[in-house]
Amino acid sequence: MINNKPLVSVVVPTFNEEDNIALLLVDIKQGLQGFNFEVVVIDDGTDKTAKIAMRFPHTEVYSGPDQGLGEAIVSGIKYSKGEIVVVMDADNSHSPFDIPRLVKPILQYNYDMVIGSRYVKGGDISKWDRQRGRSSRIGAAIMFPIFGVRDANSGFFAFKKSIVDGVKLRATSWKMMMEILVKGNVNKKLEIPITFRDRMSGVSKNNIKQKLRQAKHMFYLVVYKCRRYISFALVGGLGDIPHFLILWLMTDYGHVYYLWSNMAAIIVAGTQNYTINHIITFRKDRANNRNWFYGWTKFLVVMAIGDFGVQTGVAFLLTQYVHIFYILSVFLATIGSGLFKFLIVKRIIWGKWNWRKHNATSKEHNPKLA
Numbered sequence: 202m203i204n205n206k207p208l209v210s211v212v213v214p215t216f217n218e219e220d221n222i223a224l225l226l227v228d229i230k231q232g233l234q235g236f237n238f239e240v241v242v243i244d245d246g247t248d249k250t251a252k253i254a255m256r257f258p259h260t261e262v263y264s265g266p267d268q269g270l271g272e273a274i275v276s277g278i279k280y281s282k283g284e285i286v287v288v289m290d291a292d293n294s295h296s297p298f299d300i301p302r303l304v305k306p307i308l309q310y311n312y313d314m315v316i317g318s319r320y321v322k323g324g325d326i327s328k329w330d331r332q333r334g335r336s337s338r339i340g341a342a343i344m345f346p347i348f349g350v351r352d353a354n355s356g357f358f359a360f361k362k363s364i365v366d367g368v369k370l371r372a373t374s375w376k377m378m379m380e381i382l383v384k385g386n387v388n389k390k391l392e393i394p395i396t397f398r399d400r401m402s403g404v405s406k407n408n409i410k411q412k413l414r415q416a417k418h419m420f421y422l423v424v425y426k427c428r429r430y431i432s433f434a435l436v437g438g439l440g441d442i443p444h445f446l447i448l449w450l451m452t453d454y455g456h457v458y459y460l461w462s463n464m465a466a467i468i469v470a471g472t473q474n475y476t477i478n479h480i481i482t483f484r485k486d487r488a489n490n491r492n493w494f495y496g497w498t499k500f501l502v503v504m505a506i507g508d509f510g511v512q513t514g515v516a517f518l519l520t521q522y523v524h525i526f527y528i529l530s531v532f533l534a535t536i537g538s539g540l541f542k543f544l545i546v547k548r549i550i551w552g553k554w555n556w557r558k559h560n561a562t563s564k565e566h567n568p569k570l571a
């Protein structure tokens with residue numbers, strides 16, 4: 202323990218890296234001078250890697266569960282004693298001298314996760330296999346809009362161990378950075394540029410089987426990330442049942458003018474949607490929606506703006522100016538307004554943002570408003 206600095210655990214999964222491990226451990230020691238650190242080696246290989254690593258100070262060596270890189274990383278996190286965990290490869294593709302740049306933003310600016318990124322400004326893959334670099338860059342570009350990180354494939358990252366407390370990590374592929382980013386309690390994340398170079402020696406263990414697993418894992422994470430939007434859309438669809446039932450019963454049997462029936466139907470269906478979304482879709486964020494009635498009014502207002510404003514407006518523009526067949530325009534507009542409604546209610550009803558608090562803080566932080 203160096204003058205009570207937080208302990209940094211560097212998790213290094215190894216599979217037959219006997220020609221790489223010694224240099225890596227020397228460089229980690231060099232790079233982490235002044236830090237309180239331990240290295241956690243999770244070895245699944247059959248060569249002398251573990252034997253070599255055991256000779257190094259600050260280094261704990263465990264034989265892995267032999268179920269692939271993902272499981273090795275999960276057990277490395279489990280064995281880590283540090284408050285901050287760093288994950289990196291053992292083949293010197295990642296530079297140990299970049300570890301302080303990953304850890305400092307967590308220590309100094311309270312970031313939850315820092316990613317070593319090849320595809321932010323300053324990132325460099327010129328010393329990596331061109332072919333692999335190209336396909337990796339394309340993959341990362343596809344995933345950026347969904348996950349909001351430039352290098353979703355990165356295997357070099359650091360995070361506060363507390364963000365995965367109580368989180369069940371699925372180690373079904375190598376994509377553990379993404380698994381932690383999507384499942385962990387990550388509020389503040391940062392990407393810093395790194396240089397990624399060809400492995401020093403030995404062969405890559407990444408093959409078509411692994412890549413298929415990674416693609417499946419990524420698809421699962423996309424669905425997981427969109428799970429609330431999917432639930433919101435399903436609840437909206439379910440709401441159509443009472444909507445049309447009430448519209449029909451009140452108009453045909455109640456002899457009420459159909460527009461009044463529709464108003465009543467919107468309120469009843471809206472109330473059902475609001476209640477089910479509060480109970481299921483946003484169950485983890487219920488606490489943010491303290492005043493049920495206030496939430497209900499906001500929900501109906503957003504639904505009205507979404508249906509009458511966004512959906513009708515977009516359908517008109519697509520039909521009128523893009524000349525799309527009106528049924529398709531309405532369908533696309535419904536998806537668009539659904540997304541609009543979801544993003545708004547997620548923020549102003551079940552999110553941390555609400556008018557009163559926002560108004561108070563802006564006055565506080567911006568004396569001119571006072």
Ligand code: GDD
Nearest residue numbers: 214215216243245265269270273290291354356405406407
């Ligand atoms: N314990 C354990 N068990 N370690 C493993 C296993 C396993 O089954 N398979 C691979 N490793 C270790 C390797 O020994 C190496 O330290 C690290 O995991 C990465 O393996 P490489 O074979 O070097 O993978 P790569 O260079 O093709 O892939 C790297 O870059 C990708 C980005 O392009 C990794 O960082 C990937 O995670 C990353 O997505």
Ligand code: MN
Nearest residue numbers: 290292294400
């Ligand atoms: Mn590698």
